[in-house]
Amino acid sequence: MKSTSNLAAVLLCVTVLLVVGCRKDSAKMESDPTSPQSASDAASVADVPASTRSTDRAPDADRSPPDPPADAAPESSAEPAPPAVAVDEPQLDPAELHQAALAALESGDSDRAFTFARQARSAAADDPQSAFLMARVLAERNRFPEAVKMLDDLLVELPDARLPIYGQTADWLVLQGRYDEAEKRYRAILKEVPDASMAQRTLAQLLLRRGRRLEAATYLRQLCQSGVVEPSNLRSLLRLAYPFAADAQSDDLEPIGPLGQARFEISQGGWEDALQTLKRADANDPDLDALVGRIQAQLHVQGQDNEALTRWAQSALPTPSDTSDYWFAIATHHADQGEHQEAVRCLCKAISHDPTDEASYRMMVRSFSALGLEDRAAEASRRAELIAKTHQIGEQMASDPDIDVDAVSRLAELLDQLKRPLEALAWRTVRVAMERSRGTLSAQDASQAIAKINRDRLQRLQSDLTDPTEAFNSFLCREHDGTNAER
Template sequence: MTIRLCNRNFIRTIGYFLFVISCGCTPDQPLSEPVKPVAVTPPAPVAAAPAVEQIVDVPSLLATATEALQTGQIKAAGGPIRKAFSMAPENPQVVFTMAMVLGEEHRYPEAIMMLDELAEAVPETQLPALGQTAQWLVQQGSWDEAETRYRAVLDAVPDATMAHRQLAQLLVRQGRRLEAAAPLNALCEQGNVEEIELRTLLSLSAPFAADASREHLDPIGSVGRARAAAGKDEWDSVIAELQSVTPQSSTQSALLGRAYAEQGDFESLKQWIETNTETIPDNADAWFARGVSAANDQDDRRAVKCFCEAILSDSTDDKAYFQLASSLSRLVPDAQNVSADQAETVLQRATSIARTREIGQQLAQSNQRNLNDLAELAKLLEDLHRPLESLSWQAVRIAYGRSTIAANEQQSQLTEINQQRMELAKNPQPVDKQFVLCGVDYESIATGDTTENKEE
């Protein structure tokens, strides 16, 4: 697995290079057959540098603009590409590069329209146009449409790494971390996952505080901002953010309920439950909030069901496991299907998950890497039946420890990890529900069966 840093130039020009790949041509090799002109009004021309005036053929202008664009010299790219566009508005490569320059100038609506019309005129450009315009839609705040376009790319090309990465990043920034797990796990399967993405998988309920403040993960939307505040345990800020939204979505309402539970504000939590009478089965925050309320009311059977539902949605939530262990412990004296050993098993699971999050927090806060901590993290994840994450962290450890082992040994270890990863990708294992629940039969516990009832 390659551990690599974010390359801004690559992100900036990915749409262009996808276009080149899809068309099977290079900037100095125009398509053999011209296409109908794209109905876009050329932007107002700008004064060209003397060097540009000396270039009169489209391929040379395009090459000059492309080189400038790749190195981040947007003004230097503008002159040549506008001249090329005025000479050959029907050339797809010119149109695409012109749109890239407009995007870099933050003229997103024009850039998006240009690529949308190009995709209609030249079907081969549809996928790269979808991917690039999705990035611009994120920049201009049209997040739903951006998500739709990323998913359209993945529907057509399920292994599109950049689309998985950008979709996951968008979902994380919106606070939709549980949904982001799917594209992040896809990156793990491909063996192309970054360390910060692996840390996201360690804590799906809230980000590590240091990661939430990173520029490319800057939160967007009310849930995104609230989720970032939750990562800092700033629950007053979470409540203030979500209470300011009217009307609330089910996601916003569920996170607000969790904030009340985390704060121990049982009066507000009770009012929240009364106004949200219908359970949200796949919302971990809502189940957690209801569980805390039930435990506070000393209704541990109902609490057990709620916490089990919460961890089935988010098995990285150590708080839900700790709460589950507490409720099970209180039920031991009279519940038929609860034993002290079972409660202890849940407690050990909670402790293991908490340790993975602790290591993740340390990694987010510091550039220093302790190889023993990385080895421990990989082993914990293996024991937690999260093998793809475990293998990815093993690869991270090898990358950081390359100075401690011979190059051939390092390559041998990475090859073995890669083989295991490909085998897992080829034969994915379904989630073992009983393992996640530590064998807790929450349905029978919720019915109220007791030892006394059994004897009767």
């Protein structure tokens, strides 16, 4: 059995092997002039689930037919033989083979990396470091199932390495399309290390792609609290019902499954297309049914198929209380029936879970006016206009990579008015990073600005002022929240 000191050394090397593949991605992120991390002193390097790959769509090569069965073992000869090491090259010991393989990986030469990794495995078959290295090389060659199995097998010997292993294998599972398994591993990491920002970010991205945007928002807001959120993540928080059109076309948000695909189609203006996508999917999924309701409500507001919303409301599936799609749709139905008191109750539930839902606030204006509550109608209208402006700026930012610095400032001010202070502070960090990268702000001034933003953020966290939405909505929703009421 390995001694404690040996195991510690192995764990350190394991982490290095998993982290080293992130260097190129990290360098790219740090060079991004719009990334708040490039200017923030809050960026963390201590995240446990270090990853060697992004969770983007699997590369084209991975969609080819699987390797023959004989290729199941990493050392199999079924794969075309990689270039052999020159005969006159000196024989390397395992540590030197590791370094040579890593260097080959960083240079993009996966064939040569495979040669060195296979030699290291042959020289030390029971060495965990060699197994980690071979898993990385296999993943680079799009042999993800073998890579995942190799690391999973190591968990028996190295249970203390489960968090970095979970982080890496979760990324590979996403690339294989095994999304449920990947999600479980990300959640396992966050259960043990709740503030692991890398796991928060990758899980949020996966949930966004799957169309579960309210769940994703939970993790994106946690990133705001940590001060390490990126502009693309911040834009997702501006509108939760569906993404901005340009963002939805990016590789990072490529839709997964019918819910993700439907929200993508809505972002492109294809409400009818989204409806057909959902109708072809599992009819027993309450989340899908809730989005059907939102679409029917939207089409009803536009004067199309007035009976469809009624039919949906009469047969709607029971749904979790945090499904804002459902509450908006059922509120629209109540308002159409003249039941404005009930409509307001449902709309209050909708905005409590999705404070970015412009449509719910506009529906509130109609119902409050019908109830003779003109002061509340005016306030709902004001908020709807503020939210609409944030959507407009977000859409512009998503479609134009040359972000207007003044637009960032206007957005932060709007978010302050909407009582979303952590988002506002995050966008101010983005502005500082942009000004620094464009040479309009000195390094000293940028450092001072970031320090002030971080002090403000920490002060809000310590004073429990981070989620003032409930108090913000209390004027509109008093006597209408229906917290203890049945549907």
